[in-house]
Amino acid sequence: MTRAIASLSAFALLAVGACAQMPAVGSVGVGQAVEKTVYVAAETRPCSTGVARVECLQVRESVDQPWTLHYFGYEGFEHKPGVEYRLRVRGTPVANPPADASSVRWSLIEILDQKPARP
Template sequence: MKFPLLAAALMLAGCQQVTAPEGETLFVNAALVPCIGVGPMQCMQVKESKEQDWTLFYNHIQGFTFEPGYLYELKIAKFKVDNAPADAPNIRYELLQLVSKQAVN
């Protein structure tokens, strides 16, 4: 029983939260779009406020499952990942709250 707790503590020790404890708002567009990361892939489009233009999002949001056809408003936390591999993101995103999920016609 002690080993899983120790392993979890060590994994979390390598992450530092870079957002406020209440999180940040992130809007997610209703469709994935083609993009190029390490290779061709499908990316979400996101923005931090309704007034901004959509930008490509190459990462994953832990705890969030994207469903095409819905606009999302999320509350997320960002964590800095220490010693991330060169081909991996140095920020980890985690869902705190699904604020809204609105069907698009």
């Protein structure tokens, strides 16, 4: 009986681990980079990445989507408060990322548009 429970537990852990490593739909897969256009809100929002409270970018992929928090920023991009942006970005998978870091490194390709936010 104990051996059966141990076997089932091991199988469950392997299944959960495999699911945790599978890329989400539309995300960057293993060994492949992705490019996309994102909208960045004029203001950042507080967010938590572990014990520290930091400011995160608000991003979305189309104007009709709700804003989501982007925790790690975009390499080569400096956000200015009060300015809305449309960016072309590239996501590159990171091999063996630390537990508290993203598995994708996002970098700026180009700023497609930037304008002062409407009051």
